[in-house]
Amino acid sequence: xxxxxxxxxxxxxxxxxxxxxxxxxxxxxxxxxxxxxxxxxxxxxxxxxxxxxxxxxxxxxxxxxxxxxxxxxxxxxxxxxxxxxxxxxxxxxxxxxxxxxxxxxxxxxxxxxxxxxxxxxxxxxxxxxxxxxxxxxxxxxxxxxxxxxxxxxxxxxxxxxxxxxxxxxxxxxxxxxxxxxxxxxxxxxxxxxxxxxxxxxxxxxxxxxxxxxxxxxxxxxxxxxxxxxxxxxxxxxxxxxxxxxxxx
Amino acid sequence: xxxxxxxxxxxxxxxxxxxxxxxxxxxxxxxxxxxxxxxxxxxxxxxxxxxxxxxxxxxxxxxxxxxxxxxxxxxxxxxxxxxxxxxxxxxxxxxxxxxxxxxxxxxxxxxxxxxxxxxxxxxxxxxxxxxxxxxxxxxxxxxxxxxxxxxxxxxxxx
Numbered sequence: 001x002x003x004x005x006x007x008x009x010x011x012x013x014x015x016x017x018x019x020x021x022x023x024x025x026x027x028x029x030x031x032x033x034x035x036x037x038x039x040x041x042x043x044x045x046x047x048x049x050x051x052x053x054x055x056x057x058x059x060x061x062x063x064x065x066x067x068x069x070x071x072x073x074x075x076x077x078x079x080x081x082x083x084x085x086x087x088x089x090x091x092x093x094x095x096x097x098x099x100x101x102x103x104x105x106x107x108x109x110x111x112x113x114x115x116x117x118x119x120x121x122x123x124x125x126x127x128x129x130x131x132x133x134x135x136x137x138x139x140x141x142x143x144x145x146x147x148x149x150x151x152x153x154x155x156x157x158x159x160x161x162x163x164x165x166x167x168x169x170x171x172x173x174x175x176x177x178x179x180x181x182x183x184x185x186x187x188x189x190x191x192x193x194x195x196x197x198x199x200x201x202x203x204x205x206x207x208x209x210x211x212x213x214x215x216x217x218x219x220x221x222x223x224x225x226x227x228x229x230x231x232x233x234x235x236x237x238x239x240x241x242x243x244x245x246x247x248x
Numbered sequence: 249x250x251x252x253x254x255x256x257x258x259x260x261x262x263x264x265x266x267x268x269x270x271x272x273x274x275x276x277x278x279x280x281x282x283x284x285x286x287x288x289x290x291x292x293x294x295x296x297x298x299x300x301x302x303x304x305x306x307x308x309x310x311x312x313x314x315x316x317x318x319x320x321x322x323x324x325x326x327x328x329x330x331x332x333x334x335x336x337x338x339x340x341x342x343x344x345x346x347x348x349x350x351x352x353x354x355x356x357x358x359x360x361x362x363x364x365x366x367x368x369x370x371x372x373x374x375x376x377x378x379x380x381x382x383x384x385x386x387x388x389x390x391x392x393x394x395x396x397x398x399x400x401x402x403x404x405x406x
Contacts, residue, residue: 132301141299147308157304158286164299 006074019063020048023076030063030076031085031105033092033176034128039137041065044128045176046088047105051075060084082109090114092126099124099177124179127152131171131180140164140216142192143171154180156192166212167196201229203236249280256288260295267296270303274313282318282358319354319361321399324378328367334374340364342389346396359400 001012006028013022018041023030034045043065050063053073060080075081089111092102097119105111132144132154142165146155154171156162167189172180182191189196189210196210206229208214218225228236241247249255259276263269273292277284284307293300307313323343327336340351343362347355351364370376373385377392379399387395 132305136299136302141301144299144301144305145309146305157289157300162301164301 002068002071004068004072004074007076013068015069016067019050019052019061019066019068019074022068023050023063023074028076031109032064033101033105033126034130035064036130036134036174039130039133039174042128042130042133045092045126047085047092049081049084049088051078051081085109086112091117094119096120096124096126096177096179098122099126099179101177102126124177125154125175126177126179127154128176129154130174130176134170134174138168138170139220140166140168142166161194162192165192165194166216167191167194167210168213199225199227201232202227203232204229206232251281251285251288253287253291255280256285256291260288260292265296267298267302270296270298271306271310274303274307278313278318282320283314283316286315317354317358320359321380322361322363324363324365324368325351326366326368326370326374326376326378327364328371330367330371331375336364336375338389339375339377339387339392342392343396346393 002015003010003012004022005011006023006026009026009028011022011026013025020030020032020035020041030048030050032045032048034042035048041064043062046062048063049060050066051058051074052061052066053075054070058080063074063076086109089102089106089109091114093099093106093111094114094117096102127145129145135141135143142162143154143156146153156165169182169189169191172178172182172191180191182189184190184198187198189198196212198207199209199211199214200206201208208226208229209217214225226233256277259280260273262276263273270292274284274289277288281288289303289307290300293303296303307315325336325340325343327340340362344350347360347362349355349360349362351362354361368376368378368383370383370385373383375387377384377387377395379395384391384395
C-alpha cells in the first residue's frame, strides 16, 4: 500500500494503480475524453494531465496511464496543469471544431487562442479510437482505425456497409465528442451505411434494440432472443417469484 | 502467382492460427501477389478468427502493404533533401516520360510501380533510386534509360 497526496488529501493505493483511478476513487475530479472504464486506458486525449512532485521535482504526467509506484504529491489543478491543459484543449478544438463537448471544456478550462492554426472542416472526431476499441471488445469488430497520419479515420473495411455490424450503437454512445452519426425513426436505425430493424418490448413497446443485436446476444448467451425490455423482464421475474412464494 | 483461393489458402495455412502472424501472412501475400487481395483479407480473418476490420486497419497502416495491385518491379525514387537538391525531381519526371507513371502509380501492363521515399540513407550517392532492392546511385537521365531497359529485359532487379 502506498500513501500519496492529491491536492493535499491523503489517498492510499496499490503499487502500479493508475493515478486517474486513485483520484476518482477519492472523489477528485480530473477531466477526460478518451477514458472509459470498459475498454482500458489509452492516454491519447492528454486532457487528464496532472502535476506530480517527487523529491522536490515537479513534472506533468498523463494521469490515466501514470502508474503510482512511490509516495508522491499530486496537483490536479495547479498553475502548471492549467497552462498545459489550456494548450491541449486549444489543439483539440482545432482538430474537432464542431464538437460541443470540446467547446464546453474550452470555456470551462480557458483554452488559449488557437486562431494561428487552421481548424479542420466540419470535424467532431478527435481520433481517440474509443469507438473502435468498444466495437472490438464487444466482439463485433465492425469498425477500426483506417490509414495513418493526417489521413487516419474510423471506418468499416473498404468503406462499405459491414456485415459484422449489428447496429448496437456502442460506438456512437461511447464517443466522447458525439462524432459518429446515426439516424433512428420509429422502425429503423441507420448507422455506418446500414439499416437495422428495431425490435420493441412485447409488453410496453419500448425499443429494446436491433434484431441483429438481439440475435447476437442470444447466440452468445445460448438462449432465446429477448422480447421484453429490462424493466418488463424484472417485473415478469418479480411476478414469477411472487407466485412461487404465494404472495399474490 | 495467380490470385486464386487455393494459392491464398496455401500462404495462410503455412502459419499457425494466431493473430500475431497476421502481418507476416499479409507481407507474404504482398510479395507473391504484389498486393493484398480483398478475398485474401477475408480468408485470413476467417482463418485467424478475427474481424476483417482489424486486418484492414493493419493493411492500411503499413506502407509496405497495398490493397491495389502493384507492379512486378517497384521503383523507389528518393526525394529526400540531398536527393532533391541533386535533381530527384528531374529523375521523377524522367521516369514519368519513360513509363508514363507518377508517384504512387502503376503502369497498365503491371510491370512497374513508382514510389517516392523520403530518405534511403545513402545521401552520398544522391540522387538514389532503388528497383527491387538494388540500389542505383548518382543516377542521370541517360543512366535512367539504361537501368529501366535493363530491368525490363530482366537484367537488373528481380
